[in-house]
Each structure stands twice: as C-alpha cells, then as structure tokens.
Amino acid sequence: MQDKRSTGRRVTLQDVAKDAGVSRATASLVLRESPLVADETRRHVLASMQKLGYVYNRAAASLRTQRSHTVGVAVTDIMNPFFAELAVGIESLLDEADYAVLLTNTSEQLSKQNRLLEVMHEFQVDGVLLCPVEDTPVDAIERLRRWELPVVLVARYLANVDVDYVGGDNVRGAQMAVDHLVDRGHGDIAFLGGPAHSSARADRLSGFRAALTRHGLHEVAAPRASGTTRDGGHDAMMELLDETDAVTAVLCYNDVVAMGAMLALRARGLEPGKDIAVVGFDDIADASLWRPSLSTVSIPPRRIGQEAVRLLLHRIEKPDTDVRSVILSPELIVRDSSAPRV
Amino acid sequence: MQDKRSTGRRVTLQDVAKDAGVSRATASLVLRESPLVADETRRHVLASMQKLGYVYNRAAASLRTQRSHTVGVAVTDIMNPFFAELAVGIESLLDEADYAVLLTNTSEQLSKQNRLLEVMHEFQVDGVLLCPVEDTPVDAIERLRRWELPVVLVARYLANVDVDYVGGDNVRGAQMAVDHLVDRGHGDIAFLGGPAHSSARADRLSGFRAALTRHGLHEVAAPRASGTTRDGGHDAMMELLDETDAVTAVLCYNDVVAMGAMLALRARGLEPGKDIAVVGFDDIADASLWRPSLSTVSIPPRRIGQEAVRLLLHRIEKPDTDVRSVILSPELIVRDSSAPRV
DNA sequence: GCTTTGATTTAGATCGATCTAAATACGTAC
DNA sequence: GTACGTATTTAGATCGATCTAAATCAAAGC
Numbered sequence: 001m002q003d004k005r006s007t008g009r010r011v012t013l014q015d016v017a018k019d020a021g022v023s024r025a026t027a028s029l030v031l032r033e034s035p036l037v038a039d040e041t042r043r044h045v046l047a048s049m050q051k052l053g054y055v056y057n058r059a060a061a062s063l064r065t066q067r068s069h070t071v072g073v074a075v076t077d078i079m080n081p082f083f084a085e086l087a088v089g090i091e092s093l094l095d096e097a098d099y100a101v102l103l104t105n106t107s108e109q110l111s112k113q114n115r116l117l118e119v120m121h122e123f124q125v126d127g128v129l130l131c132p133v134e135d136t137p138v139d140a141i142e143r144l145r146r147w148e149l150p151v152v153l154v155a156r157y158l159a160n161v162d163v164d165y166v167g168g169d170n171v172r173g174a175q176m177a178v179d180h181l182v183d184r185g186h187g188d189i190a191f192l193g194g195p196a197h198s199s200a201r202a203d204r205l206s207g208f209r210a211a212l213t214r215h216g217l218h219e220v221a222a223p224r225a226s227g228t229t230r231d232g233g234h235d236a237m238m239e240l241l242d243e244t245d246a247v248t249a250v251l252c253y254n255d256v257v258a259m260g261a262m263l264a265l266r267a268r269g270l271e272p273g274k275d276i277a278v279v280g281f282d283d284i285a286d287a288s289l290w291r292p293s294l295s296t297v298s299i300p301p302r303r304i305g306q307e308a309v310r311l312l313l314h315r316i317e318k319p320d321t322d323v324r325s326v327i328l329s330p331e332l333i334v335r336d337s338s339a340p341r342v
Numbered sequence: 343m344q345d346k347r348s349t350g351r352r353v354t355l356q357d358v359a360k361d362a363g364v365s366r367a368t369a370s371l372v373l374r375e376s377p378l379v380a381d382e383t384r385r386h387v388l389a390s391m392q393k394l395g396y397v398y399n400r401a402a403a404s405l406r407t408q409r410s411h412t413v414g415v416a417v418t419d420i421m422n423p424f425f426a427e428l429a430v431g432i433e434s435l436l437d438e439a440d441y442a443v444l445l446t447n448t449s450e451q452l453s454k455q456n457r458l459l460e461v462m463h464e465f466q467v468d469g470v471l472l473c474p475v476e477d478t479p480v481d482a483i484e485r486l487r488r489w490e491l492p493v494v495l496v497a498r499y500l501a502n503v504d505v506d507y508v509g510g511d512n513v514r515g516a517q518m519a520v521d522h523l524v525d526r527g528h529g530d531i532a533f534l535g536g537p538a539h540s541s542a543r544a545d546r547l548s549g550f551r552a553a554l555t556r557h558g559l560h561e562v563a564a565p566r567a568s569g570t571t572r573d574g575g576h577d578a579m580m581e582l583l584d585e586t587d588a589v590t591a592v593l594c595y596n597d598v599v600a601m602g603a604m605l606a607l608r609a610r611g612l613e614p615g616k617d618i619a620v621v622g623f624d625d626i627a628d629a630s631l632w633r634p635s636l637s638t639v640s641i642p643p644r645r646i647g648q649e650a651v652r653l654l655l656h657r658i659e660k661p662d663t664d665v666r667s668v669i670l671s672p673e674l675i676v677r678d679s680s681a682p683r684v
Numbered sequence: 685g686c687t688t689t690g691a692t693t694t695a696g697a698t699c700g701a702t703c704t705a706a707a708t709a710c711g712t713a714c
Numbered sequence: 715g716t717a718c719g720t721a722t723t724t725a726g727a728t729c730g731a732t733c734t735a736a737a738t739c740a741a742a743g744c
Contacts, residue, residue: 291633
C-alpha cells in the first residue's frame with residue numbers, strides 16, 4: 001500500500017534484513033518465530049517486512065528444508081457431495097494447523113491419480129490424503145513409501161497394504177440397512193451399483209450378504225457394479241428390473257446411485273418408497289430433500305476428513321509409529337424411501 | 343522398482359547426469375525437451391532417469407525461474423454443485439495445458455480469501471482464477487496487480503476494477519425468467535436471496551427489475567439477501583411469506599436457494615410449482631431431479647471454467663494485452679416448478 | 685581486570701534446477 | 715593443414731530461505 005517501489009523484483013528476506021539493519025539469518029529467525037531473537041529486533045524486522053511488502057518464498061524454503069508445509073489431497077469425484085464435504089472437513093483442519101492444501105480430483109482414473117501423486121511429490125508435500133481410485137495397485141502406494149511420503153487412506157482402503165486409514169464401518173452400515181428393510185417386511189432385497197473393486201463397495205456388499213444370511217434370506221439378483229454417478233445408478237436399476245421383478249427393496253452403493261435408481265424406477269412407472277424401497281449410503285445433503293426423501297446410512301464425511309487429518313499430522317510428526325485405522329460407526333437414517341411395506 | 347538404493351536422499355538431476363555420463367546442464371535440457379541435445383544423448387539421460395527413479399523438484403526450478411507452472415483457483419463454496427462443476431471444468435483444461443492446480447475454497451470469507459491469495463503468491467503461481475467473495479475490496483485485486491500476478495475473475499466481477507472476466511449474462515438470464523413467468527400469467531413476482539453485494543446478484547436483480555418495468559409490473563416485496571445455502575433460501579422464503587401473501591412467483595438467486603425456498607413453501611403447506619412458481623439459476627444437476635423439477639436459468643459452469651482458463655493462459659503468455667470479458671448467454675430451462683398458472 | 689556464562693546475532697555453505705556465456709567436436713571449404 | 719560454421723555440451727553463477735558453527739556482547743563471578 002504505502003510502498004512505491006516499482007522495480008519488478010520481488011522483495012526478499014535480504015531486502016528486509018538490510019532495511020531493518022540486521023542479517024539475513026536474523027530476519028529468517030523472526031520469520032519462524034524463534035525465541036532466540038530479542039523483542040526489540042523482532043519488532044524492527046516485522047516493521048520492515050510490513051513496509052516493504054515482503055512475501056515468503058515457499059520455493060526457496062522448501063528447497064532448503066525439503067519440506068513444504070503443504071499437504072496433498074486426492075479424491076475420486078469432487079462433484080459428489082460426499083467428497084466435496086470431505087474436502088471441506090479436511091481443508092478446515094489443515095488450515096487451522098497452518099498447512100496449505102493441494103486439492104485434486106482423480107475422476108476415478110488411475111492414470112490421473114498417478115500423475116497427481118507425482119505432482120504432489122514434485123511439490124514436496126509433507127503428506128498425502130488419498131481416496132484411492134478403484135483398482136489402485138499396491139505398487140502405487142509402495143512408490144509413496146519409497147518417496148518416504150506419509151499417507152493416510154480415506155474412505156477406501158487397499159488390501160495387502162499397511163497404511164493408516166480412516167473410513168466408515170461399511171460392513172456394519174450395510175447390515176443395519178438390511179435389518180431395517182427386513183424389519184419393514186422386505187424379503188427380496190438386491191444390492192445395486194458402485195465401483196466394482198473399491199473396498200467400500202466390497203465391505204458394503206459383504207455386510208449386506210452377512211445380514212441376508214443371518215435372516216435366512218438369499219440374494220434375488222447378482223449385484224451389479226456401476227459408475228458412482230446418477231446415470232450409473234439409473235442404468236444399473238434398469239438392468240436389474242429387466243432381469244427380475246421379484247425385487248421389493250434395493251440397497252444402493254451410495255446416495256448418488258440411489259438417486260439414479262429412483263429415477264429409473266419412476267421411468268418404469270414404479271414409485272420408490274412405495275412399490276420398491278430404496279436405501280442409500282452417505283447421507284448427502286440432498287438426500288433429505290428428494291421426493292421421496294432417501295433413507296440412508298450416514299457416515300459423516302466431515303468427521304472422516306478431520307480424523308484423517310489428525311492421523312496424517314501425527315504420522316508426519318512421528319513417521320515410525322504403528323499403523324492405525326479409525327473406523328467411524330454409521331447411523332441409519334430412516335426416511336420415506338423405505339416406508340413400511342404394504 | 344528395480345533400484346535398491348535405500349539412502350534417504352532424493353535423486354537429483356546431478357545424480358542422473360552422473361549416471362548418464364553427461365553434465366547437469368545437459369540433463370536439464372533433456373528435461374525441458376530442448377531440441378539442442380542429440381537423440382542418442384537424450385535416450386541415455388531418459389534411461390538414467392527411469393533407472394534411478396528421478397522426480398522433478400519444482401521448488402528448485404521455480405526458485406530459479408520465478409515461475410511454477412501452477413495456477414491458483416479460489417471458489418466461494420466448493421460444496422455448491424455449480425462451483426464443483428466449475429472447478430472440474432477449470433481443472434480439466436489446465437491439466438491438458440500441463441499446469442498443476444491449487445484448488446481452494448474461500449467459504450465466502452474475505453479473510454480466508456486474502457490468506458489464500460497470499461499462499462498462492464508464496465507458491466509463485468503463474469496466475470489466479472478467482473471468484474471473489476462478496477464485498478471484496480478493490481484493494482485485494484490491486485495487490486495481485488502489484489505482485490504482477492495475472493488474474494481472471496470468474497462468475498463474479500468487481501466494480502472499478504479492470505480485469506479479465508468470464509461469467510454468464512445474468513441480466514439477460516433474469517429477464518428471460520421474468521418473461522417466462524409473465525407469459526405463464528404471473529404478475530406478482532419477487533426476487534429472493536443471494537449474497538447482498540455480489541455482482542452476480544446485482545445483475546440478476548437489475549435484469550429482474552428491468553423486465554418487470556417492461557411488463558408494467560412492480561415488485562411485490564423488497565428483495566432480501568441470504569446465504570447461498572439451502573437454509574438461507576429457506577429462511578428468506580419464510581420471511582417473504584410472513585411479509586406478504588400477494589406473491590405468486592419467485593425468482594431465486596440460484597438453484598440452491600430455490601431448493602430452500604421450495605422447502606419453506608412446503609413447510610407452509612404451499613405446493614411449489616402449483617401454488618407458487620419458483621425459478622432458479624445455474625441448472626445444477628439436481629435441479630431436474632427434485633420434485634417438482636426446478637425451472638432454472640442455465641449458465642454452464644464447465645464452459646465458464648474453460649473460457650476462464652483460456653483467458654488466463656492467454657494473459658500469462660501476453661501480460662500486456664487488453665482486458666477482455668467473456669459473457670456466456672444463458673438458457674432458460676422450463677420444468678415443473680413454473681407450471682402454467684391456473 | 686579477566687574469565688565465564690547466557691543471550692543474540694551472523695557469515696557462509698547449502699538445497700537442486702536453470703541460465704549465460706563459452707568451450708568442444710566435427711565436418712567442410714579453402 | 716588451417717579456418718569456419720553448425721551442432722552439441724558444459725562450467726559456474728544464480729534464485730532466496732535455512733542451517734551450522736562460530737562470533738559478539740553484556741552481565742556476573744572471582
């Protein structure tokens with residue numbers, strides 16, 4: 001504001017030091033809030049920074065320290081409200097901890113995920129929060145380990161990889177959903193959609209199956225995978241209806257898929273919640289607003305994000321501690337889409 | 343994979359050069375795909391990079407070049423589907439152009455926006471795509487200019503600031519919406535919600551008023567501002583209903599607000615689309631799925647994002663070209679929420 | 685007065701890629 | 715054999731903050 005320099009050159013610590021009449025080293029200490037410098041000196045330096053409009057140069061600092069005070073985050077679909085909210089939860093905590101965030105979107109593509117992880121490494125991020133794309137090979141994580149890059153997996157884990165993980169209890173969640181449907185009188189329940197090989201889907205499916213068995217029921221149709229988009233859910237539901245009409249309830253991979261499924265039902269002249277019950281996963285904000293409002297298994301994304309940050313910061317601090325998992329318990333939210341069976 | 347080094351040290355260009363039997367400078371030229379190096383040499387160097395698992399060090403490079411091949415993006419609410427999709431549009435094009443993206447969320451807070459812009463500067467981003475928060479002072483943009491940081495404003499512009507801008511034609515869009523409502527027989531139309539001082543809202547409001555005047559109508563209630571959240575829309579609608587019951591149609595700041603408004607209507611025993619017509623802005627993916635499906639003015643976020651990237655890349659390339667604006671024309675999507683008046 | 689201790693400050697090397705200016709190599713022409 | 719042009723390679727300086735090891739200074743102890 002008050003400075004009138006028009007030189008193209010950036011203000012450096014050197015300039016600040018000169019202006020304040022101290023050495024570069026001292027100015028650097030002030031920057032890092034070291035208790036070594038005298039109060040008087042600190043004030044002078046701070047004043048000079050203000051006056052000259054100094055801006056920290058992260059590139060220079062990371063080059064020297066090999067750290068960047070930055071964390072990389074990769075989600076599979078930022079347009080999915082679940083991940084958008086997850087990202088917000090992550091960001092808010094990292095922000096408090098004074099970390100910059102490199103937020104990225106892999107679009108469920110392995111090649112993009114690889115590229116982004118490499119970029120994060122190029123940026124020398126201090127750690128990574130990763131929701132791995134479907135079919136992420138163990139090798140991808142091994143590479144991070146070779147780079148000595150702390151990682152926490154979020155919402156999805158990988159078999160045979162020993163890394164920190166934060167997610168919801170998908171097995172349990174699916175069981176709760178099935179119990180609820182059975183309780184409402186449903187006996188012919190199908191599982192619908194989701195990325196074929198993600199851990200989240202595998203767990204939801206296994207919980208689903210375990211619960212069916214416990215109730216002495218069996219699957220009415222092979223569970224089909226789908227993109228985690230509305231269209232994916234729509235198409236999967238259509239296929240399911242083509243295959244059988246013995247279904248009275250569907251447990252969907254997530255809310256977005258459930259929405260697609262409900263649209264498909266309507267397109268076939270069936271009323272979701274009346275003719276066929278629908279239950280989703282995630283409890284995204286819209287779920288309560290659709291007609292019929294969607295019954296769903298809630299796994300609060302914001303808390304997942306925050307727990308993940310906590311784990312990551314801890315691992316950055318102490319890289320050699322034991323691997324930990326945080327599994328958040330789900331909650332079943334009953335709404336109109338799973339109204340009592342008539 | 344095949345290397346068994348277990349030294350903690352990172353592989354540098356120096357290491358690659360040594361392995362390939364060339365100088366650091368040559369290795370650097372290979373990295374940047376310079377036509378100067380001989381094919382044979384290039385192959386050797388690339389092989390060594392592969393073998394040693396070399397990873398580019400951006401910090402070192404940007405320190406030297408004062409560029410980072412990175413672009414900063416700040417939106418006001420990543421949880422709003424409009425901005426999520428905008429972000430995806432931006433990211434996909436920047437990705438093609440080989441830029442890394444620093445995606446951030448200002449949550450409509452000026453202090454956070456300031457902080458994030460500073461972090462972007464610290465990262466030496468080559469340019470910024472900014473959707474300014476409400477009440478962003480001219481000064482904030484001036485600072486960017488002082489930093490010689492190319493900026494393109496997205497979706498919202500600022501008065502008295504001469505910067506590139508990409509957005510939809512909000513004036514026109516609002517007029518189209520009013521014309522449509524009048525056409526359906528509505529005479530008592532109110533404007534609802536949105537951040538009090540954003541340009542987008544001002545334009546939508548002025549288009550709204552111009553159209554009313556053209557049709558010889560007048561506002562039935564003072565337009566009230568609100569947060570751009572469902573709750574904001576809900577509360578604003580409640581207040582409006584408390585104030586008057588002469589309203590037969592509302593034009594909402596955007597779809598999210600419109601959803602809130604529809605919920606409020608229902609809570610009051612009124613059926614949106616039947617008792618009161620509702621029109622939104624943005625055409626987010628959910629708009630077609632709500633019951634009633636939402637009539638809305640569509641301004642494709644993905645295209646806004648892509649146009650913005652184009653402008654930014656151009657400005658990064660040629661910083662001194664004239665300031666440009668790209669105004670995309672809106673499209674009115676008529677759905678059930680503005681069904682014919684009975 | 686002279687050493688010692690603790691509190692501050694600093695010179696100079698360092699991180700890794702890039703840039704400049706100059707060197708080297710290799711034909712070809714004279 | 716020397717000179718010249720083109721093609722290719724390179725030594726060494728450089729970006730800006732941080733780190734190490736050492737210097738400086740003031741007050742205290744004897």
